[in-house]
Amino acid sequence: MKNLLNQKQMRSADAFTIKNKEILSVDLMESASRAFVKAFLQEVPEKATSIAILCGKGNNGGDGLAIARILKDSGYSGVSVYLVNFSAKETEEYTINLKRLEDLWFPLTAVNTAADLPDLKEKVIIDAILGSGLNAVLEGPYLQLVESVNALNRQVIAVDVPTGFPAEGPLKKEGVYLKADLVICFQRPKINFFFPESVQALKRFTVVPIGLDEEFIQNCDSPYRLIEGPDLTGLVKPRAPFSHKGTYGHALIVAGQQQTMGAALLSAHACLHAGAGLTTLSIPESGLTALNTRLPEVMYLDRADLIPEKTNKFSAIAAGPGLGTAEGSIAILQGLLKLKVPLILDADALNMMGDKPELLKQLSSGSVLTPHMKEFDHLFGDHDSWWERLETAREKALELGCVIVLKNQYTFIIDLTGKVTVNTTGNAGMAQGGMGDVLTGLIASFAAQGYTANEAACIACYLHGKAGDELAETQVSISASDLTGRVSKTLKGLIK
Ligand SMILES: NC(=O)C1=CN([C@@H]2O[C@H](COP(=O)(O)OP(=O)(O)OC[C@H]3O[C@@H](n4cnc5c(N)ncnc54)[C@H](O)[C@@H]3O)[C@@H](O)[C@H]2O)[C@@H](O)CC1
Ligand SMILES: [K+]
Structure with a gap:
């Protein structure tokens, strides 16, 4: 049976894979982003579809940047990237992927405050604002941004987890999450996806393998597992x-x-x-x-x-x-x-x-x-x-x-x-x-x-x-x- 991990264990699985398989963290991000695009292709096969990717400054945002590049390489012609610059720090993997996009002269729009979000015209929105690094309920500009994106009523596909949605722990009734039609989640579903309250954040999820060490994951001491045929x-x-x-x-x-x-x-x-x-x-x-x-x-x-x-x-x-x-x-x-x-x-x-x-x-x-x-x-x-x-x-x-x-x-x-x-x-x-x-x-x-x-x-x-x-x-x-x-x-x- 597949073990389900909490986010701390998931981070350990990332770290173990990076160390043990001798791959760079940015390459793991590349693998995750490729896996995302493969699943995305099934969902949005029309290559002329206009797509907005909203990227935060953590590794979820880093994924979003890599996804933009890979989508373009795969023939998607209408990809726009919005850089959600609400946090001062950015991760190394984010910086590398941003540089890769800049080198391609990829058009990038900065969103420095929630009010900066332009009137998005794109048909599909990819949510790469925040992922599993979330450590509290959304507030301030993140909350405003999520509320305005929700009001657009577009098709939203989230990277790993919808922004604001905690991967585990009690789901508060008053919680505000970016509402995704689909979550393309990495390696394992989040435990909270299985609770009825998750309908506030997602309609469906699909899980894609990204190359994390399965033996490590299966050996983690977790009280949750999935039963499959x-x-x-x-x-x-x-x-x-x-x-x-x-x-x-x-x-x-x-x-x-x-x-x-x-x-x-x-x-x-x-x-x-x-x-x-x-x-x-x-x-x-x-x-x-x-x-x-x-x-x-x-x-x-x-x-x-x-x-x-x-x-x-x-x-x-x-x-x-x-x-x-x-x-x-x-x-x-x-x-x-x-x-x-x-x-x-x-x-x-x-x-x-x-x-x-x-x-x-x-x-x-x-x-x-x-x-x-x-x-x-x-x-x-x-x-x-x-x-x-x-x-x-x-x-x-x-x-x-x-x-x-x-x-x-x-x-x-x-x-x-x-x-x-x-x-x-x-x-x-x-x-x-x-x-x-x-x-x-x-x-x-x-x-x-x-x-x-x-x-x-x-x-x-x-x-x-x-x-x-x-x-x-x-x-x-x-x-x-x-x-x-x-x-x-x-x-x-x-x-x-
Ligand atoms: N090697 C790895 O670690 C991999 C990570 N991946 C991606 O990385 C994501 C996790 O990345 P990170 O740990 O960098 O985290 P995130 O990108 O989810 O978010 C981190 C940022 O959010 C801020 N933050 C946290 N809670 C907040 C809140 N309540 N309000 C406002 N800001 C808040 C943090 O201060 C930090 O700046 C995963 O969801 C996945 O998308 C994938 O690329 C696969 C490989
Ligand atoms: K996300």
Whole structure:
């Protein structure tokens, strides 16, 4: 899995690469700028497009100057450079790249105060004002400049990070950032790109390798990493010869009420399709006809049988989808907690825990909690920012000895040691009811098949989003049942 670094570690990776690969810092800048232009070409292929590059005086600005030269060399005919001279000092790499442009008689416009910014006519703006060197919120002329650029409503492509946007740490509601349509980011995405608040600064990002030492990056002690398809190849086991249904575990899902039987059926359906050897559903008796007609492969367990002697054969137990929060449901949850086995808890099971926090203490180690933001805050208190929410999730995962799957556009899977795996699969077509129920069924399925709680959560989250991404190639929206119908095929693609 790819490690995500904070800016201090990123600077160390720069320094290590420069020392170890014996390349000059300015050459690394050249490599970064070339990588930027390669990605830019995909985005703005029309060479006659007018482009304004706004360059600060740090290395982000240095990148901007090198990008101007490389764009011109690549045939872009309408490139203008604006030198944002708000800071007294400039970096060595900036100075070298400025000299290179001056030697080419490249037209340069100085912007010494925010009021100096001319009426920009260019169609595309490249933001190279400030990058990851930012150390505080924007104020003074930077703030004014960013506000006037935002008011232009042009297509903005930012170098590495939008000006003013902190790469990590809590994102303040009142923060002002240069609004980029796209960020072309170097080597690794910034941690803050994965939080919903980032929409204030960017619509999308793409990551380009610039030649930093990967071994160094992977050896950095970081609590954050990304999960990608190749990480699962090798982890997800193929079906073995001579295996039988007993080889692939027996999952129990405790879900549904008379009015919410659909949630239970969706969960069990997903569990089945992700390969559990046997799936049993514990629902109210009123749902039996629906179960037998819709999911003939799934077995039934009476609610009265949620006792140790009847449940010890299950290799994973999930509870919550459509379970309700009334007295009867609380008794079911309390009964499950008394089994003293790891549980996968979602939806109403989490709501009940939020109502009765003392139940959290009864969770067995190795359990999995799958809250979305509201459920999470109900469990652990309100949070002002996603950064803080994730910090709490890390503390709670460690304290409770459980895996927390904090769901959002990018889902964070926090393991028992507080390490965070970020999942990037999934798309807006999946924004439909029932998706969470499917995810719970997938986690239960992989846990039943013998994967650890963290592995089961990682495989399930990746697979869930990936199946959705594959369907989104030909569909606008994706129903929970569509998704379930796809998972086995997607899973096949992940196995070596
Ligand atoms: N070898 C390297 O270090 C590489 C760096 N690269 C680029 O370098 C960037 C980082 O460069 P730098 O560290 O020089 O930093 P920046 O270019 O991001 O900004 C540094 C300047 O901003 C000022 N500043 C910081 N916070 C401010 C604030 N809140 N308000 C006003 N001014 C503020 C600093 O005093 C300094 O003058 C990266 O984002 C990337 O674009 C790339 O060229 C790749 C290689
Ligand atoms: K920038």
